[in-house]
Amino acid sequence: MAKKSLIARYIPISRWAPHYTGANLMDDSVAALIVAIMLIPQSLGLALVAGLPPETGLYASIFGLAVYSVFGTSNTLSVAPVAVISLMTAAALAKLPIEDPAEILNAAFVLALLSGIGLFFLGLFRLGFMANFLSHPVISAFVTASALIIGMSQLKHLFGIESEGHNLIGLGLSLLESIHQTNLIALGLGIVSIGFILWCKARMEWLLVKIGLPSYFAKVVSRTGPVFIVIASSLVAYIWRLDLYGLQLLGEIPSGIPKFKAPLIDAELFSSLIGSAALIAIIGFVESISVAQTMAAKRRERIDLDQELVGLGSANIVTSFFGGFPVSGGFSRSVVNFDAGAATPAAGLITAILVTVVASFFTPLLFWLPKVSLAAIILVAVVPLIDFSMLRRSWQYSKADFTAVFFTLTLTLLVGVEFGIAAGVLASVLIHLYKTSKPHVAVVGRVAGSEHFRNVKRHNVETFENLLSIRIDESLYFANTRYLEELIFKLVSRQPKVEHVILMFTAVNAVDMSALETLTKINDTLSELGISLHLSEVKGPIMDRLQPTDFIKYLSGNCYLSQNRAVEALKDTEMPLSSLQ
């Protein structure tokens, strides 16, 4: 029983495969075909984004999809190369002091292996919550900046020139240097390709429906624009021998899929890549589960975050042994899979088989594919990721979030992807700690004739000269205890006749050890001043935890179940003070 449930938990395919039906196979096959048509040119282009030979994109797709379908919990997530992760791979490899293409390729495998192992163990130890430390605005800013850099990096193919760099400035300067060598054939082909793909996306579906095709069929065909471009541009290049006019072609690609081969790893490579691998793992995971959760929720399905880590980790580990670079769940591809009706993870497996067929038999045809066509496909794919509205929206909603967005965006663009995302995470954590380090605290008084207590600054309430009632609207933890201590003594020093301080714990959901020590210190110091400290309305779980501590043992005052009981017990005059401050 225990064994069976362990298998069911860690190998989700064992849950759905026994119930797999012919209808499922039909649905999955259709979805798989559509995804494969979209994926093949994309994965070739993303391999170029990563600075690797194009075939590695195919290998990464095959093993990413196949392994995830065994270990993943999402029915529709499509795990293969994605734009942001490919860019991060390029940035990580560019840092290495190596030039030999074979060594660079090996480093890409090591990167996939390390990030896969990281994801796998986070999943085994159920540490999926780590992904929560990336805030949405930071991710959004990072994706926007990455898409801009990818777009910029593709311009060299569009102009048929060389350029280098891993941030906007480097890429821009490099492009300007050689823009005078622009190959007009590449540029023309690129512009026509982009125009055609955009037209397909925007108008083809409408047109096909208009000429009488079924709407579903029209939708599918309208997505095949990139494949038309691949075929048409290859034909054009072949017929007119455009390579003789300087057009860069994809060139020779080996047939078949590589044999199992362990990446070569030494201590130096390990320490150079471990940081990048960690960032790739966390960004890949966050992207994947955002997509997977959205799609699962739409069908009232559930995904298991920790098992997703195991699934993504396994996909990357296996990929690294078969000539692939880091993979992740891509947004647009997964949405296509979802819309096309993928019913189970088998759709991914079938896509993998289709890509294998292409890698085995059709690579000679890819020889004539112009690089500029792939660049056009990638450009059109990444532009929708660029979303500057986050700057405006966060500015309007919260300056704190805006700060994190601004840092992430500018540092990613100007310095690079790794620095940018690290700065973004740090900024959002610091900002969060800062915000909660100054909790909202109100001096409260009683609404006359009632048992309700309200902020003396906002309401006309009765207060007593010998009482100071303070309501704390935040959990107490290390980052805000000093503020609390300072505030209480500031309030005490302003109210010279005070004999009792009552802390109202209505909104206190936690009290950590730092807060406990601070409360103890406040109690001691108030005692020396002849002032008693009382608590009111402490929640059950907090009281359970405080009860056995010395703080409660030596508390100079009492714990009251309600603020009103505290005030009734402690007030020494019926004369309310003025509540005006």
Added chain:
Amino acid sequence: MAKKSLIARYIPISRWAPHYTGANLMDDSVAALIVAIMLIPQSLGLALVAGLPPETGLYASIFGLAVYSVFGTSNTLSVAPVAVISLMTAAALAKLPIEDPAEILNAAFVLALLSGIGLFFLGLFRLGFMANFLSHPVISAFVTASALIIGMSQLKHLFGIESEGHNLIGLGLSLLESIHQTNLIALGLGIVSIGFILWCKARMEWLLVKIGLPSYFAKVVSRTGPVFIVIASSLVAYIWRLDLYGLQLLGEIPSGIPKFKAPLIDAELFSSLIGSAALIAIIGFVESISVAQTMAAKRRERIDLDQELVGLGSANIVTSFFGGFPVSGGFSRSVVNFDAGAATPAAGLITAILVTVVASFFTPLLFWLPKVSLAAIILVAVVPLIDFSMLRRSWQYSKADFTAVFFTLTLTLLVGVEFGIAAGVLASVLIHLYKTSKPHVAVVGRVAGSEHFRNVKRHNVETFENLLSIRIDESLYFANTRYLEELIFKLVSRQPKVEHVILMFTAVNAVDMSALETLTKINDTLSELGISLHLSEVKGPIMDRLQPTDFIKYLSGNCYLSQNRAVEALKDTEMPLSSLQ
């Protein structure tokens, strides 16, 4: 007016000096004398802890005290060398690839300069809250581990041998290697010194009171044990020429105080020391303000955290130009100053003058002072800092805090001070984020016949098949939005007839941009499932912020002022479901 208040704010001496009275001078002078007697041997010993010539301790004391008295806001804080900071200085200097004593000395000045500049600018930009990110248990563990390492590092003087190392293992192994060379005179003198100082602390006050001395005088005299030891051991060493028997003496110390001289700094030294300087700044600041706040509260005085940064920063900057190493506000010394009745920061200034007198005229006498006597004084001073009870107390109170304590303690002891404190800060921040990333969330139902809503798991309440009411007991921010999203859809998938989800915001004190986006996504996805999303009891400030957003504009349901109104408006049956789950 603006100019005047700026001076008053940044140069606090301008606030109190004009009102300085003869009575103040009397009080301050007595306190200054007592502190000076305690400080002089301590600062010589702490210079040795820092691995620097003894006179640097005197210079650091003089300029630390004098400058702080101008810029500081605490009447009683005594800013001079302190044990933990001296140890951190030693650790920072030991990392440098330099051997020349003059270069090491210069590096110590640079360390003081950099940490001073850091503190100063944190103060100018009012960033004092950064100190809040160090939790009490982490500081306590760090101080305990540091005191152990300092104690261990002093054993070499006690045994009269050589040893090196900056963690327990290194120091221990190094001691064991040369323990066979123990100098028995040093050991004997050390043990007698320790015994005498301990006796003074424990019994002398009692004895003096018993033989009829006034209690105040007895208290003062009982604190002069270290000075007796300094005088007596110097005499013994001089009379019997114990240096000829291998006893290590303090040796020649230059007279007077050094001329103003800028520390020499280059890019390499800067980048080697900036991290250590940052840690020294933050630890020094946290120690100082903990002491200053406690003492200020006892007299109902206030200190200004940001001006404290300016004060401590200035003290370190000036010290670095006059041959001193990093300084901070010391706990025991400040308490002595406080108890002895220091009325204003002038007490510190007078102490500085007294130390200057000693540095100018009495250094020839210090030639004969055995190093083991200083080691004995430091040992007795650091032992009270060792407090392992935090391990037990945090274990009992909160496993999360225990984890942070355990990491800090073991890593500081086994690896070193800088690694230990960095790990401690990281651990406490991660643990805090983890705890708030899984907020307490309750499905609530109505207590029959009332308007109160309670957790369905704990209370017998009425619920409705078409309603799902969820109370969230935490502010919503990036670290817990994913959990919330997952939970809502899990609950929805369990209750198939649900038409309305009501989120009860009673305890939600903040909604950041990530949470806003998640709420928007939840609203969209629920809409696609035909389920409306409603909010109830949203606090005023949160509602103000949400009102202009697209989330509220496209919210499929409504915002209700009370949960009861929401339920009354949305329920479709009077038949309560069973509340048993």
